[in-house]
Amino acid sequence: MKNIGDFLSKFKIIRNPKENREQISIILKNSIQLDVSESEIKVEKGVIYLYTHPAVKNVIFLNKEKILVIIKEKLPDLYVVDIR
Numbered sequence: 001m002k003n004i005g006d007f008l009s010k011f012k013i014i015r016n017p018k019e020n021r022e023q024i025s026i027i028l029k030n031s032i033q034l035d036v037s038e039s040e041i042k043v044e045k046g047v048i049y050l051y052t053h054p055a056v057k058n059v060i061f062l063n064k065e066k067i068l069v070i071i072k073e074k075l076p077d078l079y080v081v082d083i084r
Helices: 004-011 017-032 054-062 064-074
Strands: 041-044 047-050
Touching: 017 041, 017 054, 017 064, 047 054, 054 064
Parallel strands: none
Antiparallel strands: 041 047
């Protein structure tokens, strides 16, 4: 008979939201060479929301597909489908 812990083991890898924002900030800095602080990033229900200058958002949106691929490679346990 299996233990309940065996069934719930897939939920053990839950990252701290601050760590996710930190990693996303680093990925954005490396991919588009622009600084986006952790306080300007919010991840909710698979969407990354950016609260930054519109010019920075435009650069990010132009490179959105590339950034999403990098995020999925670096943070495989984080579910992200869009950047807004």
